[in-house]
Amino acid sequence: MNNRTIKKLLVAFVAITSIASCSKKLDLFPQNELTPEKTYSTIEGYKSVLAKVYGGLAMSGNTGPYGLPDIGGGLDEGSQVAFIRAFFNHQELPTDEAIVAWNDQTIQDFHAFRVTAADGFVRGMYARPIYNITMANEFLRESADDKVASRGITGADADDIRNARAEVRFLRAFNYWVMMDLFGTSTFITEEDEVGSNIPKQIERPQLFEYIESELKAIDGDLAPAKTIEYGRVDQAAAWALLARMYLNAAVYTGTPRYSDAITYSEKVINAGYTLSANYSHLFMADNDKETNEMIFAINCDGLRIRGVGNTTFFLHAASKSDFPEYGTNEGWAGYRGTLAFGNVFADKSGTTDKRALFTTSLYNTNNLLPITDVGNYDQGLHIKKYINIRTDGLPVADATKFYSDIDFPVFRLAEMYLIYAEAVLRNGGGAELTTAVNYINKVRARAYGTTAIGQINTSDLNLQFVLDERARELYWEGHRRTDLIRYNQLTTNTYLWPWKGGVASGTAVDPKYNLYPIPATNRTSNPNLTQNPGY
Secondary structure, eight states: OOTTHHHHHHHHHHHHSOOOOTTSBOOSSOOOOOOHHHHTSSHHHHHHHHHHHHHTTTOOOSSOTTSOOOSOTTOBIIIIIOHHHHHHHHHHTTSTTOEEOOOOTTTTHHHHTOOOTTOHHHHHHHHHHHHHHHHHHHHHHHTSHHHHHHTTOOHHHHHHHHHHHHHHHHHHHHHHHHHHHHHSSEEEOOTTSOTTTSOOEEEOHHHHHHHHHHHHHHTTTTSOOTTOSOTTSOOHHHHHHHHHHHHHTHHHHHSSOOHHHHHHHHHHHHTTTOOOOSOGGGGGBTTGGGOTTTEEEEEOOBTTTBOOTTSTHHHHHHTOSTTGGGGTSSOOOOOEEBOHHHHTTSSOTTSSSSTTOOOOOSSSOOGGGOSOSOTTOTTSSBOOOOOBOOOTTOOOOSOTTSOSOOOOEEEEEHHHHHHHHHHHHHTTOSSOOHHHHHHHHHHHHHHHHTSSSSSOOOGGGOOHHHHHHHHHHHHTTSSOHHHHHHHTTOSSSSSSOOTTGGGOTTOOOOOGGGGSOOOOHHHHHHOTTOOOOTTO
16 A cells, blocks of 8 residues: 555545535534444455544544444534644643644633633544544444354455454553543543443553553564555554653653663664655645655544544644745634743754744744734734645645645654653663764754754753753654643743743743643543542
């Protein structure tokens, strides 16, 4: 299969899932009449459901492959339950990297640290991974060897289904990682829990960490070797990358540091044959599916076949105003931008020296607009132009109207693995050398500066704050900043303040309870097994 396999399979996903428009609420009840016997009767049926499990990260659907319960009534598919947009809001809006001008429901509460258990955006974020996990569980139930054999599927087709099981177990583990990172605890269901049979239990953060770790290690031999599977599907390197990320944050998740393991697994990815793409900006353009040398796993988006205002389409419109043509789209919503504090991690914000500073546009390029005196004034702040719906080869994008995005969302990149390795070395992880860490950082910076002669550092320059700042320069708007600031104890404390942190113009420390999001009140009402996070 070619590198658009998952995108093609998602056509089937659209066929079996009714997709709401941006303004339409998700339906309360299933509308699909497919049964397991019909859905899984052929190899094509299994492929369609596999695409749906992947598609849960790119699109928003309201029913399962044969009528499983929806995510929940009253949630907007675009702004609240679409994974990429919801994940971005929860990971970036509470930080210096993003602030929103819209006074839409409770969206400004994220940067001001005022979210509550009644917040609709939080409810949507809690619902999406659990919905995706439910889809994964159903695939795993129906793809057991005995069920596949009972349907007369044998030979290579049966082998393909068996291999797909490992991918689905990864996707389930990834969704559980999202829950662990954002909420700490989680509703916990596996393929052993039939839908509607029992009220789901809650799993605590340390136990969830152990579960995800055990799943990722268990499937290692069943996933395709690194860099051998078609683009858009997960392989061994994706599992190693998730483990490396988890181990870097293990002290937060479990109370026990695992920096040596972070080194081990980041290096497994590094040694798997990946190389940095030559041009940083190409990683975030409409044909970034060609950047397979650096991309370890990306969520496929396509302006013709994988449409939605909750995937990378959101980045185009929300970050632009009348300058929307520069983003390769057809309208701007004047919503999201960064703060000056984030911009200050760059010595030069123009992008002339460090080419990762993808900020200014022809309309918003003067420093006197950077301070934000009014959160609701989009014209103020650091305007970010990282994601643009323009192809590097000059060819047209898939959507002729240019409303929907072709940009795939990067989940794991080689550059992150270099940064994980360096930080884990500085945090006294074993089995690594400081000189190697410096070499990895310099690889990232050589790409950023366009030469190995400028921007290079020595061992004396490398410290933890430098790595945190380098992560901001390299990974901004990719869903890392909140997790990073928590790891450095800078999200809620007064160690680092940025404009409008905590709702104060100059920034202020906030309640440490905001290191976790609240368990939504509606979930606790419907499931008495769920307990609330402290402070809410």
